[in-house]
Amino acid sequence: MITRKAFRKDVIITFFIAFTLIVYEVFLSRFFATIMDYNYVFLVVSLATLGIGIGGYFAYSQITKHRLLRNHHILGWYAVSIAAVVFTMYIITFVGIFFYAGVALIPFFLGGLVLAEFMQKHRDHIGLMYFSDLVGGGSGAVSSIFLMDSLNPLQTIGLISLIGFAVFFVCNVTMWNLRLKLFWGTTLVILIINFINPFYGFFPFKAFQTSPHNVFLDEKDARVIFTRWNAFSRTDVFDADDDDLLYITIDGGAVSPISKFNGELTQVDYLRNTTSYLAFQGRMKNRALIIGGGGGQEVLLAKMTGYKTIEAVDINEGSFLAVGAVSQFSNNVFKLPGVKPIVSDGRNYIRETNYKYDLIYLSLVKKNTENGFGLSLMENYIFTQEAIAEYMNKLEVGGSLGFLVHDEVELYKVVYAAKKYFKKQGVPEEDINKYLAVIGTYQHLGHVVTGLNGSVITRPLLIIGKRPFDYPEAVSLLASARQIQQIPIHIPYVNDRFMQINIMMKTVKVNLEANSDDMPFFYNKMVGISPKLIMLLAAVLLVALFMGRASKVSIGTFTYFSAIAIGFMMIEVTLMQKLVLPLGHPTLSFVLVLGVLLVSGGMGSYFSKYWFRPESNRYIPILFIGLLVLVINAALDWYNAQSLQMDVNQRVIVTALVLVPLGFFMGMPFPYGMSRVREKHVAASWGVNGILTVAGSLLATILSFTWGFSTAMNAGAAIYILLYIIQPKLNI
Structure with a gap:
């Protein structure tokens, strides 16, 4: 007989396990982004979170053998393992993705083990237990960003390990003998x-x-x-013993130079020999917008070419802080007269600003992470076809839009987007070439870089005019490019090679369409889907099938818990991506989606029993979820196509109001299913559900890369609708 006091204690423990697990998961994506190529962050975190499902299966196997899990000890080791695992990964030299995935899995396994046993133990109160689990997870999602910004990612791990252990200690200290009190007290x-x-x-x-x-x-x-390490990035400044330069790196990559500057522009006159300098030779020089402030070299270029007002936008506050921290070297260029630093997503800022510009310039804007979140797909909305149109609309009549990109593939994607823009404006295809100029980089700051990383066109500069280039402008641009020893690729009238660029665009083996708001994968240069994703998806499905067969759950039970796991994650992960654009920041999108869905889902879990009708085998909230997702998906597509101006607080409120009913109903199917399955299969069902959430996030990735976010969300909705139609039997 479980006493009310014991039940309350388990509810509290469930809340704190869910809270700390989510914070730990968010931390892992941030931690791994600093040491791995960003393509692997999602993979490693996904492998690690398999531990929740494996823990559930282990709990089932122990229960069926009539072995009681000593939860109070497991909880203690769980809390300690968080700090121990992170410390181990921190102090050893770089090993490889499977080592990190295996080590990082340990806390997920221990946490999943305790949670699954609690669900089994309190099956009659599953709605309240799941409520505690979801609210704890939602609270952790919201708190993780605040904690990592206020402390730093590593100190946050120390805090959550301490919190988890304190809960364990307080709940169990009265049951220990003196030796255990000394051991755990010392810990x-x-x-x-x-x-x-x-x-x-x-x-x-x-x-x-x-x-x-x-x-x-x-x-x-x-x-x-x-060093500045927060929830979004790790920003470092390296001194590589170059007299005139320091270097900012974001998560160990995405290098931005900081020029030595004493306030006299003649000291940085060498910047006139860079490809970027050509972008600042505009017709008018009143106001410039630089997206991707970096180390401030573009600000200096704008200053030396005579721009009166310069706005530097960067989504990473760490870049501005880094330049300010070395102000004796940099003279803090972002604080110069006429310069305004702005922490914002460039795309969102261009939507909000009422100014028009003579130049909008993006120079090598790239962050080699997965936006700081292991389940993120989105790379960048600032290069999409829709973004080009918004930039062009914010240019003065004689203004220009400039892109310095890494290689020819990125160049082709932007040119493709620009061509689509001009065609929509009614410009005949044969005249589009007159609006564009392309210059390749031969040398940068005295170092020959042509052919870098096997590029055909290295670090090309694309200049897009609001109106066509005229002949004198073309002649001047060609002369300037040759004077600083850069490579003219295409300049209207005087070096017109636009036909060759079109031919190369047709032969490149990259999806040029994967550069829209629905598929913003600008830096993805793979053909098709990564085999690693397919292999991981197959492995996850095999593990889930083995677990289902070994635990002898019915086909109906396996199908039901698989469907709600996959559908939930497909919707949640894709929503995080689609809301980045209207909300303006990946951090805000992550916190809002995960926090609101989990907390409102907890409320739905609590009230789930009131929606059950014994005379019907169909559970109506499942249908509501599918229909709501279809409506929300269509509404987001409509909103992103508009130019509505709302401040960030209004957007957050509207988004939360939209997400609350969805989360409310999404919290219902799991406790409903748990209350219907055989008692001995509760822990096993938890395990199947936990493992297949990974499959859901993988499927969201695959569908988004192939057909776009809208298709991935609609597919998630379709899973719920089909589940309602077939409604498999759970109690057999």
């Missing part, structure tokens, strides 16, 4: 010390220093002189 003291004065501070971040994805790995003399 508590160690965790408190670790939070106050983190142990990692006494050791170098070896995994970061030895990662092959750290651009300064081979620069033995390079030293870090500034």
Whole structure:
């Protein structure tokens, strides 16, 4: 007989396990982004979260053998494992993705083990238990960003490990003998010390220093002189013993130089020899917008070419802080007269601003992470076909739009988007070439870079005019390019090679259409879907099938819990991506979607029993979910196509109001299913559901890369609608 006090204790423990697990998961995506290529972040976090499902299956196997899980001890080891696992990954040299996935899985396994046993133990109150689980997870999602920004990612891990252990200690200390009190009491003291004065501070971040994805790995003399690590990125400033330059890196990559500057523009006169300088030779020079402030070199270019007002936008506040931190070297160029630094997503800012510009310039805007979140798909909305149209609409009549990109593939994607824009404006295809100019980079700051990384066209500069180039402008641009020893690829009238660019665009083996708001995968240069994703999806499905067969759950039970797991994750993950554009920041989108869906889902879980009708085998909330998703998906597509102006608070409120009813109903199918399955299959059903959430996020990725976000969301809705139609039997 379970007492009310024991039940309340398990509810509280469930809340804190869910809370700490979500914070840990968000941390992992941020941690792995600093040491791995961004394409692998999603893969490794997905492998690690398999531990929740495996823990559920292990709990089932122990229960069927009539072995009681000693939850109070497992909870303690769970809390300790979070700090121990992260510390281990921090201090050892870079190993590889499977090592990190395997080690990071340990807390998920232990947490999933306890949660599954609780669900089994309190099956009669499954709605309240799941309510605690979802509200804890939602609270963790919201808190994770705040904690990592206020402390830093590693100190956040020390805090949640301490919180989890404190809950364990308080709930169980009265049951221990003296020896256990001394052992666990000493552990508590160690965790408190670790939070106050983190142990990692006494050791170098070896995994970061030895990662092959750290651009300064081979620069033995390079030293870090500034670090800012928050929920969005790790920003470092490296001194590589170059007299005139320091280097900002974002998560070890995406290098932006900081020029030595004492306030006299003649000191940085060498910037006139860069390809970017050509973009600033505009017809008018009143106002410039630089998207991707970086180390501030473009601000200096705008200053030396005579622009009166310069707005520098960067989504990463760390870049501005880095330049400010080395102000004795940089003279903090973002604080110069006429310069305004703005922390914002460039695309969102261009929607909100009422100004028009003579130049909008984007220089090598790239962040080699997965937006800081392991389940994110979105790369960048600032290069899409719709973005080009919005930039062009914010240009003065004689203004220009400039892009400095990494290679020819990126060039073709932007040219393709520009061509679509001009065609919509009624410009005949044979005249589009007069609006565009392309210059390739031969050398940069004295170093020959042509052919870098096997590129046919290295670091090309694309200039798009609001009106066509005239002949004198073309002649001047050609002369300027040759004077600074850069490579004219296409300049109207005087070096017209636009036909060759069109031919090359047709032969390149990349989906040029994957550069729209529905498929914003600008930096994805793969043909088709990564085999790693397919292999991981197959592995997850095989593990789930094995678990279902080994635990002897019915086909109906397996189908039901598989469907709600896959459908939930497909909708949740895709919503995170689609809402980045209207909300203006990936962090805000992540927090709002995960927080609102989980908390409102917890409320739905609590009230789920009131929607059950014994005379019907169909559970109506499942149908409501599918229909709501279809409506929300269509509404988001409509909103993104409009030019509605709402401040960020209004957008957050409207988004939350839209998500609350969806989350409310999405929280109902799981506790309903748990209340219907055989008691001995509760833990196994939890395990199947936990493992197949990974399959859902993988399917969302595959469908989004292939057909777009809208298709992925509609597919998630279709899963719920089909589940309502077939409504498999659960109690057999």
